Amino acid sequence: MSETNKLHVKKGDTVVILSGKDKGKQGRVLRVFPDANKLLVEHVMMVRKHVKANPPRVKGGIAEQESRIALSNVMVVCSSCNRPVRIGHDTKGDQSVRICRRCGNDLDSNKKK
């Protein structure tokens, strides 16, 4: 079992931000960086980046981009409770699944890919 499976957040989850300027915002997880304990959330922690022109593919200018935030600064939103919840881990057969501690919803099996 890799460390990745123990994380409470996965790509595609909806999370709520717990701190920083985007506190209270909800967004979809774009990417998780397990080694750094960080993640990217859509439209959260946007930063302006100056982009160097690299024709013909890249236009120069200012682009807005998500920046990484700590995993501990987000909570997963349960699709069944529709609110941020604590996540527990359970095993179903030989699979590790994440369980909503509030309603018991299996967050991995019920998710549409």
Ligand SMILES: [Zn+2]
């Ligand atoms: Zn729930």
